[in-house]
Structures are given as C-alpha cells and as structure tokens.
Amino acid sequence: MDEKNDKITEAALIRALENAKAFSQQLQKNREKRLWKKVDIPCSLFDAINGLTKAEMDTIRKNYDFRNLSSLKKAELASELAKLVPLKFKKVIYTLDQSRYNFIKVIIKNSGVIPDVGISVSSAEAFMEFSIIFPGLYDDQKILFMPNELINIFSQIDSNELENIVQRNTEWIRLTHGLLYYYGVMDPWTVKEKISGLTGQEVDILEFMNVMSFACDFYGQARYTSYGYQDERVFDAKKIVEEHRMRPDVEYYPFTKKQLLKAGDPGYVDKTPEMNSFISFLLKHYRLSDQETNEIALQITNMINADSKPTLIIQYLLSWMEFPSFEFVQQLTARIMELYNNTRQWVLKAHTPNELFQEERKFLKLLPGEPFKISQQNSKVIDQQTRTKVGRNDPCPCGSRKKYKKCCGK
Structure with a gap:
C-alpha cells in the first residue's frame, strides 16, 4: 500500500513539475x-x-x-x-x-x-x-x-567624469556579486565596508545602494531583501544569517580583490582541486562536454551550499548518467564527501568545514571518511548492456554470477 501511495505521489509531483514548466513558458510568452x-x-x-x-x-x-x-x-x-x-x-x-x-x-x-x-x-x-x-x-x-x-x-x-563613475560602479557591482557568491547573504553596510577595504576608497552607502538597485534588476545575480543583499541562488537567507551570527569570532574568509572580481562573473564556478578531481573521476567513466561538467559542478556546489544531503547529489547525478555498479556508487559517494568537506560554504562565511573543524568541533561534524550507506531502494544500479534497472533477484552486473541481492546489492 505504501509503495502504491509513493508511486501516486511521485506521479503527482512529476505532473506538477510539468505543469509548472508549461505555466512558466506561457508566462514568458505573455511577457514578450x-x-x-x-x-x-x-x-x-x-x-x-x-x-x-x-x-x-x-x-x-x-x-x-x-x-x-x-x-x-x-x-x-x-x-x-x-x-x-x-x-x-x-x-x-x-x-x-x-x-x-x-x-x-x-x-x-x-x-x-x-x-x-x-x-x-x-x-x-x-x-x-x-x-x-x-x-x-x-x-x-x-x-x-x-x-x-x-x-x-x-x-x-557624457564626459570623463561620467566614465570614471561608470568604472567605479562596474567594480562595485562585480565585487558585490563576488562577495555574495562566497558568503550568500550580507547586509549593505558589511558589503560597503568590504568594498572600501578592497578598493582603498571610502564608499558612500546611498550611492552604493542606488547603483546596486538598478544592477539587481538588470543582472538578476543578486537581490535585496530584509536580510540584506543575497545571491540569487540562496533560498533560505534566514538560515545563513543565523549561522553567521552563531560564529561571531569567525571572520569572513579573506579573499583578494582579484578573486572576488573573478567570482562576480555570471555562471562562475569555484573549481577547487577537489572539484577538479571529482570531475576527472566522472570523465573516466562518462563522455561529458565542458558545458555538461560545468553545469554539474555548478549545481553540486549550489546543493552543498543549500545543505542538501549527499543522497540528493546522487539522485541529481542519476538524471545525467547511469551508474554501472554499486561499487561505483560507493566510490562516487566517497568523492562527494571529500567535496563537502572542502567546499567554501555560505553558512561558514566562505570557510570550508576542514578549515574550521579544529576551531569549531561543537558546531561542525565532518562527513565520515568511509562511504555512507545508501539504501537499496534509493540506489538505481543500471546494467550498462541492457540499459535496464537491475532487480534484486537478477544476476549481478559485476559478473560474479551471483544474484544481485547476494552480491553488490547486499
């Protein structure tokens, strides 16, 4: 009965997503x-x-x-x-x-x-x-x-004076987008102080907010809310602000001006050594374009910052590719945990869990070094030859001649 209800719920969710997509497309047509x-x-x-x-x-x-x-x-x-x-x-x-x-x-x-x-x-x-x-x-x-x-x-x-102001505004906007890429949410005064320090010039708060008001509408990379400026990827600003307040002794991670200007580019992804290693692992098993690997890296970084569970990342990757074996899933999860512990996170003021672990044992818990267990119901192992889901009583795709439930599905 539960399984039947789950299927009904799943079908309803799929229909809702399809309807939402169609509604969004209609809204876009109406706007145009x-x-x-x-x-x-x-x-x-x-x-x-x-x-x-x-x-x-x-x-x-x-x-x-x-x-x-x-x-x-x-x-x-x-x-x-x-x-x-x-x-x-x-x-x-x-x-x-x-x-x-x-x-x-x-x-x-x-x-x-x-x-x-x-x-x-x-x-x-x-x-x-x-x-x-x-x-x-x-x-x-x-x-x-x-x-x-x-x-x-x-x-x-239009004059040299205007051109100088335009150059200043360009720098303000790019730096703000870069700060929000790493910190998620910041109040205007904190952003203003950061930019003043990075540029060596005092920033007028009213001028800055006027510049950002138009930029938020035009570029859509950031928006202003009751919590301050927040990156457009943020959907729980309150949580990030609360986490920041829980760590008054932790300074914002000190980025250079060059790093923040780079992070202010639309679609930027921080390709850390761990992320590059993760992408290399995928490329050993799948043929993916640069556009596809960039999209995967971007979405996984977003999911980590949104505090999504590792199993959700597994489900996301399943939408891109088929997993050849349960052993592969175990290797994959180990690499995802390495990513978690070495990704700069909004709630940690752009520090990684590894960087803060020694100072914040009471707040943080690193993900375990061993791959976490994934329930067999949630893991979809696909036989690459037949392209079908492996049943518990089917021969294991690893070639052991045992049933899947007695081998990799154990």
Whole structure:
C-alpha cells in the first residue's frame, strides 16, 4: 500500500513539475507579447511612457522615488512622469556600469534606435522600468529605442567624469556579486565596508545602494531583501544569517580583490582541486562536454551550499548518467564527501568545514571518511548492456554470477 501511495505521489509531483514548466513558458510568452508593442518612430518620452501599463508606470515612479502620484489616472501619470523623469535622469545615468553605458552609446550612435539584439526579457524590462530604453515593434520588427529628450540629457553629461563613475560602479557591482557568491547573504553596510577595504576608497552607502538597485534588476545575480543583499541562488537567507551570527569570532574568509572580481562573473564556478578531481573521476567513466561538467559542478556546489544531503547529489547525478555498479556508487559517494568537506560554504562565511573543524568541533561534524550507506531502494544500479534497472533477484552486473541481492546489492 505504501509503495502504491509513493508511486501516486511521485506521479503527482512529476505532473506538477510539468505543469509548472508549461505555466512558466506561457508566462514568458505573455511577457514578450506585452513587451513588444507597436510604436511610432521617432517616439517622444510621453508616447513611450503612455504606451505602458499603469503597473509599469508605477514601477518607474517607485524607481525614481516620485511621490504623491499613485492616485493619478493612467494618462495623468504618463504626463507627470514625462515631465519629472528628465529632471532626475542624470541620477539614474550615474548608476550605470560599463556594459549598460556601452549599450546606451551604441543606441545613441544609431540615432536612438537599434534592432533587437537578443537582449533578455528581464534586461529589456529593467531598462524600461528605469525609463532609459524602451522595447517596441516597428514595421513588424523588434526594436529598442531611446526618446530624443533622454538622448540629449545623456549627451550633455557624457564626459570623463561620467566614465570614471561608470568604472567605479562596474567594480562595485562585480565585487558585490563576488562577495555574495562566497558568503550568500550580507547586509549593505558589511558589503560597503568590504568594498572600501578592497578598493582603498571610502564608499558612500546611498550611492552604493542606488547603483546596486538598478544592477539587481538588470543582472538578476543578486537581490535585496530584509536580510540584506543575497545571491540569487540562496533560498533560505534566514538560515545563513543565523549561522553567521552563531560564529561571531569567525571572520569572513579573506579573499583578494582579484578573486572576488573573478567570482562576480555570471555562471562562475569555484573549481577547487577537489572539484577538479571529482570531475576527472566522472570523465573516466562518462563522455561529458565542458558545458555538461560545468553545469554539474555548478549545481553540486549550489546543493552543498543549500545543505542538501549527499543522497540528493546522487539522485541529481542519476538524471545525467547511469551508474554501472554499486561499487561505483560507493566510490562516487566517497568523492562527494571529500567535496563537502572542502567546499567554501555560505553558512561558514566562505570557510570550508576542514578549515574550521579544529576551531569549531561543537558546531561542525565532518562527513565520515568511509562511504555512507545508501539504501537499496534509493540506489538505481543500471546494467550498462541492457540499459535496464537491475532487480534484486537478477544476476549481478559485476559478473560474479551471483544474484544481485547476494552480491553488490547486499
């Protein structure tokens, strides 16, 4: 009966995942349809804003911190925003980093209009929600455009001073992303102090938070919550913050500026010697591309930081490959435990369990040196020749001529 219920539950979970995926795809289509609406070129700032929904106008209002406008009707709000945005546009331009600054320069060079260059929906929305660049549909072609009023303001303030600020912002954002990659969650003041120390220049907290506000929306690598800034991979910020507070005498692991700038790259994976050894082990048994090994390394690092059990990593790897024998699973689990004990973890302020074990015996427990036991119900041993799951009464795939339950499945 329990087995039947488990199968029913499993089938329900699979259907739920499939439905969630389909729903997500539909949402994406709806976002794109809403984003690319017909426009006339040239397009004034008022016309660009007036073509938005009331909710999108409200986002612009909030991003610019315009007050006492929430009660206005759509047309009235569009008119007010078209008057007020140019007055504070300089402040938004001063939050740009090198990538967005260069993108704006390209659009201005092309008279304020370029064809859609494959920019992500979220990035296009972020530009629009700060009333800088707008997406549109012109002559049945997707375009990105910048109203002439804003081009004129940008051209007036574009100078060596702005370029220096852009370089500073680029460094702030990359360092913040790098800090959050290793620490998971940090409050703004701690991030600000870290960056001040790394750059040798005092960071103004309000300027920094304005820069990060736009960067969080645009890049999606980090977000601001009640716990502070957190890496986008974090789903339990409260736990990380509590673990940090439990270790007031443990300093954040001291990374160099170069290390943090590197870790700030999207999709970065810390390829430790243990991770490289683990990947080499997999490559001895499977033919995997660099893209596949990078994805595996990234997801395993994320699972370790999320405090997932080693058996979950086994289940994840089963989605990629078939295990030839139970002996292979034992070797695999030993290497996973080595990874656990030598991975920099959010809850440990980017130290590894091995590094802190001597100082924190009462808090930490290293995973055992011997492979942990995996229940036979959870281990799927696959016969590589027949590509089918080995039953307990089937001949063992190791070639011993014994039944699986009397041999590797014992």
